[in-house]
Amino acid sequence: MVVRLGGYARISLDRDGEELGVERQRRDYRQVAGVRPGWEVARDYIDNDVSAFKRNVVRPEFEQLLVDLQSGVIDGVIAYDLDRLARQPRDLERLIDVFEERPELVFCTITNDIDLSTSDGRTMARVMVAFANKASADTGRRVARKHRELADSGKNGGGFPPFGWKADRVTVDPAQAELITKAHDALLSGTRLSTITAEWQEKGVRTSRNTEKPITRVAMKGILTNPRLAGFRAVKGEKHIGSDGKPVMGVWETVCTPEKLDAVVAVLDGVKTRYKANKLNNNHKYLLSGILRCAECGTRMMANMRASWKEGSKGSRFMYRCPASTDGGCGKVSRAGEPVDKFIVNLIHDAEARLKAPEKASIEWSGAVRLAEVEQEIGSLIEAMNGKKISAATAIAMLEPLEKERDELAYERNRHSVEQAQTAAAVVDLAEDFERLPIERQRAVVMKHIRAIVVRPAGRGARKFNPELLEVVWAA
Numbered sequence: 001m002v003v004r005l006g007g008y009a010r011i012s013l014d015r016d017g018e019e020l021g022v023e024r025q026r027r028d029y030r031q032v033a034g035v036r037p038g039w040e041v042a043r044d045y046i047d048n049d050v051s052a053f054k055r056n057v058v059r060p061e062f063e064q065l066l067v068d069l070q071s072g073v074i075d076g077v078i079a080y081d082l083d084r085l086a087r088q089p090r091d092l093e094r095l096i097d098v099f100e101e102r103p104e105l106v107f108c109t110i111t112n113d114i115d116l117s118t119s120d121g122r123t124m125a126r127v128m129v130a131f132a133n134k135a136s137a138d139t140g141r142r143v144a145r146k147h148r149e150l151a152d153s154g155k156n157g158g159g160f161p162p163f164g165w166k167a168d169r170v171t172v173d174p175a176q177a178e179l180i181t182k183a184h185d186a187l188l189s190g191t192r193l194s195t196i197t198a199e200w201q202e203k204g205v206r207t208s209r210n211t212e213k214p215i216t217r218v219a220m221k222g223i224l225t226n227p228r229l230a231g232f233r234a235v236k237g238e239k240h241i242g243s244d245g246k247p248v249m250g251v252w253e254t255v256c257t258p259e260k261l262d263a264v265v266a267v268l269d270g271v272k273t274r275y276k277a278n279k280l281n282n283n284h285k286y287l288l289s290g291i292l293r294c295a296e297c298g299t300r301m302m303a304n305m306r307a308s309w310k311e312g313s314k315g316s317r318f319m320y321r322c323p324a325s326t327d328g329g330c331g332k333v334s335r336a337g338e339p340v341d342k343f344i345v346n347l348i349h350d351a352e353a354r355l356k357a358p359e360k361a362s363i364e365w366s367g368a369v370r371l372a373e374v375e376q377e378i379g380s381l382i383e384a385m386n387g388k389k390i391s392a393a394t395a396i397a398m399l400e401p402l403e404k405e406r407d408e409l410a411y412e413r414n415r416h417s418v419e420q421a422q423t424a425a426a427v428v429d430l431a432e433d434f435e436r437l438p439i440e441r442q443r444a445v446v447m448k449h450i451r452a453i454v455v456r457p458a459g460r461g462a463r464k465f466n467p468e469l470l471e472v473v474w475a476a
């Protein structure tokens with residue numbers, strides 16, 4: 001009995017170099033068919049230069065093959081491999097339909113033993129096509145990315161690579177990215193930008209733009225808030241908004257998430273101090289300045305160096321004092337600084353240890369759904385306006401309140417991220433040596449636990465530190 005096979009061969013242009021020529025595929029499957037008793041290749045079905053992956057491409061010979069299999073013109077199919085025949089799951093399913101309808105059909109490939117006439121073979125084929133499909137999709141995305149990349153590089157004007165990336169502007173520079181990540185974490189846990197700048201200067205970090213001078217605070221701010229870090233296209237340091245009203249995304253590797261970037265921007269823009277306006281500002285050189293309050297008049301006490309103190313002197317280097325009446329205080333209460341600091345630090349260590357035990361779970365931000373809705377609405381409005389479905393005047397009138405709500409929600413989200421980051425960082429702090437933290441971090445930890453410390457007058461001549469004269473008001 002003669003088995004008349006349809007031989008299928010295909011070459012596509014999107015896979016260069018290793019591509020098997022159609023002639024070679026045909027020779028190979030004819031050779032295999034030749035050694036099987038009764039097998040003959042009745043017709044070659046050759047699709048040239050057509051990708052089986054691309055959805056919109058019609059492969060005329062493949063279509064003919066399906067028809068011929070269905071109608072019994074041929075008794076089976078032989079191909080170089082499954083990849084030539086079907087890369088789209090949709091094509092594979094159509095082929096499988098035919099084989100299920102006509103179980104007597106023969107199926108053979110040169111490279112592997114897929115047999116569409118068995119159920120195991122069909123399962124295997126589906127898995128293989130699914131994987132090949134994904135690989136092709138990835139390749140497609142890579143190709144598309146490369147194209148956009150080339151287009152972008154024109155606009156970039158071939159300048160210096162941004163800090164955080166290698167010269168190709170796409171690949172992350174691991175050492176620089178690590179610096180950025182660490183700086184972000186430090187900022188979010190309360191370290192000041194100037195402290196981090198000093199650290200970078202000490203390390204000798206340079207930008208590629210200026211390799212001569214130490215890095216500046218302004219340059220640092222630019223580096224740490226670069227929208228590019230989270231994948232956003234940036235124009236003059238701001239997210240670039242596309243015609244659809246959404247930020248345009250770049251094609252490079254990212255260093256952080258958009259949420260983290262927003263939180264960092266919020267911290268550096270002072271959003272944090274705005275929403276914490278009711279809290280004490282953190283711009284002090286001494287641990288408890290402003291946290292201590294005079295018991296006589298309630299005024300915040302500030303620290304200053306003891307004029308008489310010298311290296312090797314006895315007693316505390318500095319004093320906390322109620323300001324003089326000209327500065328709003330009564331000037332009656334003062335206390336040696338170092339013993340107070342030491343006493344409070346011990347209290348903080350205990351409080352941190354208690355807090356550490358049950359790790360605080362991170363809390364989801366409740367506005368996420370509404371923010372997504374608002375962004376969606378803005379997007380469809382702009383789309384409708386661009387598509388001339390509604391007038392620009394109407395669109396703008398509707399856009400304004402939405403944009404306002406979006407900005408408010410985004411602000412809320414940033415605030416939430418900052419709080420979450422601070423909670424997380426503050427709990428981790430204990431693992432570090434408290435004394436080695438920069439002063440603003442130490443103060444942040446203190447303020448997390450303590451709202452105020454009321455200092456009662458010690459009385460004349462009382463030189464010894466007495467903790468009972470301190471009344472700690474704990475934070476709720």
Ligand SMILES: [Zn+2]
Pocket residue numbers: 294295296297298299322323329330331332333
């Ligand atoms: Zn006072």
